[in-house]
Amino acid sequence: MPPAKFDREQVLRSAMNTFVQKGYSKTSMQDLTKSTGLHPGSIYCAFENKRGLLLAALAQYKQDSELKFEGHFSQEVAVLDSLKQYLDAIVLDCADKEGNKACLLTRALTEIADQDVEIKSVISDSLYDWQKAFQNQFEMAIEAKELSSECDISHMSRYLSMGIYGLRTFAQTNTTQAVLQELADQLFNDIKRLTLSH
């Protein structure tokens, strides 16, 4: 009984890319067989169907994002410094990327939201976890006396999420890295101000 011959993570990353670039609906099975190198039957054997492959890709995306997140936010560095770096990385990501600047989660959420309740809630949960990850960092900074305990950290993390959504959408209209950087810096300043107003 042979185990799957293909590298699951690699296949999921290829699928992820195709889904982000073309969108779920416009991604045909043919696109997926091309990008993953798998034959239709193999995909159906491993992931049940196109929807199952999307769900698996979403899970992989979440895992990859969390690793990236942890890479940026370490305990040794001040939260605000880590946040600045995190935002700068998003700016670079948007400026570098040729195709679609959206993240898989928001793109799929907007596209599928009202046609598939389960997928909607999977994505909403992931986005909420991401927002909570910011909040945790702020929380830890308060415990380390780095931020005032008066900070409304849930408001801050929501506003931060909103800002990043906006930044990525703004990046869709042809714009320069300099402009994106200005916007990211402004967002950073506004978050920073929320930590200082006590």
Place this chain on the structure above:
Amino acid sequence: MPPAKFDREQVLRSAMNTFVQKGYSKTSMQDLTKSTGLHPGSIYCAFENKRGLLLAALAQYKQDSELKFEGHFSQEVAVLDSLKQYLDAIVLDCADKEGNKACLLTRALTEIADQDVEIKSVISDSLYDWQKAFQNQFEMAIEAKELSSECDISHMSRYLSMGIYGLRTFAQTNTTQAVLQELADQLFNDIKRLTLSH
């Protein structure tokens, strides 16, 4: 030679709704014949094809948006007061609406961007005009000595656009009107601060 029997604007508004709700790809011709009440042939006669109908709907959406915009920003009221009302209206729109909270322009931009250069540039132009409309309002406020002439009005209008993109995306994840209002208020405060820092 009979003119078209149907009401063009009404047809386009129906098509607009269907496109926003289901997305361009997932909107079938059958969906469109149902929502517009037109038979396939009539749609092809009047708009050439599905893509043509989208382009016409985008143009109608732009016109409708501009009317709404002018309804909010009148010369008699202070810009910041008008802006507050404008943002509050967006919050209400997101809270009321059952289905998709995105605006047609951003939704179609994210979906189609890299598969149709012409549509991408039509939408980008519309979004840029919208951003410029904010900038014009700020400009007029400077001329009326209502705002300092030191204000970086293009930066302000870009940041405002970004914030609204973010707000609408945030609204896609199930959230309450109260939370959206907090975010809109925060955005308003941050824009306001940009007018005062001189």
Place this chain on the structure above:
DNA sequence: CTATATCTTGAATAAACATTCAAAATATAC
């Protein structure tokens, strides 16, 4: 080496889709 359970292959299938078209309807022009 043989048996077996699993995976791979890719052509076949059936449904959904955008689009076409010829016939019928209809409003204006003269």
Place this chain on the structure above:
DNA sequence: GTATATTTTGAATGTTTATTCAAGATATAG
């Protein structure tokens, strides 16, 4: 009232789509 140009109609068309499946390949177990 007749002619004419345009729109409306909806069934037919051909393509694209996700999905299936039976035959073949392959790695482990005994």
